[in-house]
Amino acid sequence: MARIASGDMKERLAVYFIMGSQNSERPAADVLKEALDGGVTLFQFREKGQGALKGADKEALARQLQHLCRAYGVPFIVNDDVELALAIDADGVHVGQDDEDARCVREKIGDKILGVSAHNVEEAMAAVDAGADYLGVGPIYPTSSKEDAKEAQGPDVLRRLREAGITIPIVAIGGITAANAKTVVEAGADGVSVISAIASAPSPPTGAAAALAEAVRAARTR
Numbered sequence: 507m508a509r510i511a512s513g514d515m516k517e518r519l520a521v522y523f524i525m526g527s528q529n530s531e532r533p534a535a536d537v538l539k540e541a542l543d544g545g546v547t548l549f550q551f552r553e554k555g556q557g558a559l560k561g562a563d564k565e566a567l568a569r570q571l572q573h574l575c576r577a578y579g580v581p582f583i584v585n586d587d588v589e590l591a592l593a594i595d596a597d598g599v600h601v602g603q604d605d606e607d608a609r610c611v612r613e614k615i616g617d618k619i620l621g622v623s624a625h626n627v628e629e630a631m632a633a634v635d636a637g638a639d640y641l642g643v644g645p646i647y648p649t650s651s652k653e654d655a656k657e658a659q660g661p662d663v664l665r666r667l668r669e670a671g672i673t674i675p676i677v678a679i680g681g682i683t684a685a686n687a688k689t690v691v692e693a694g695a696d697g698v699s700v701i702s703a704i705a706s707a708p709s710p711p712t713g714a715a716a717a718l719a720e721a722v723r724a725a726r727t728r
């Protein structure tokens with residue numbers, strides 16, 4: 507298997523849904539299935555924070571959600587757990603600046619997808635150098651879904667990264683909704699990454715996912 511091509515990665519980042527069992531009172535598999543029906547293009551299993559599953563329970567949920575993603579042809583990314591990603595043969599791993607070093611992760615996962623969180627030009631350049639396939643940049647807007655989230659930076663951070671010559675795929679994260687998706691894509695993001703806009707949407711979240719997909723699609727053709 508070869509590394510994912512940049513153009514394919516950009517397509518995949520259109521509607522990047524992130525979720526763990528802690529993000530919804532409903533069964534995660536139900537929420538994910540309904541979101542996939544709405545047009546989610548990439549999924550990240552992020553089992554983190556208060557009440558997060560561990561060990562065998564975490565792996566069992568990961569396998570269940572991975573199975574669903576496979577049925578929809580949507581890549582399954584694991585947040586900050588290389589061991590789990592390798593054990594279940596996930597499609598990729600996403601790491602933050604405080605997680606395992608991106609270069610070490612790249613060595614361990616071979617050609618699987620590697621996503622790295624970056625908050626500024628320096629971190630973005632280091633991530634590219636370490637072999638990232640895409641950058642997650644945020645928080646763009648205030649978020650209540652990440653306990654240790656930094657201060658919201660606004661869409662200008664995306665513009666600064668592009669102006670600094672960062673050309674790899676970028677997904678914007680933090681407080682993104684169908685209403686502001688256009689703004690972040692126009693500022694330089696290839697797509698949007700969300701937890702609450704889908705996981706906390708009225709049930710079923712199919713329409714919320716479809717609205718995000720439509721907003722990104724419309725902004726991309728401008």
Ligand code: 3NM
Nearest residue numbers: 644645649651680681700701702
């Ligand atoms: N990472 P919501 S913000 C998981 O800034 C995550 O790197 C962030 O959730 C970062 O869509 C965030 O509900 C939470 O705002 C995004």
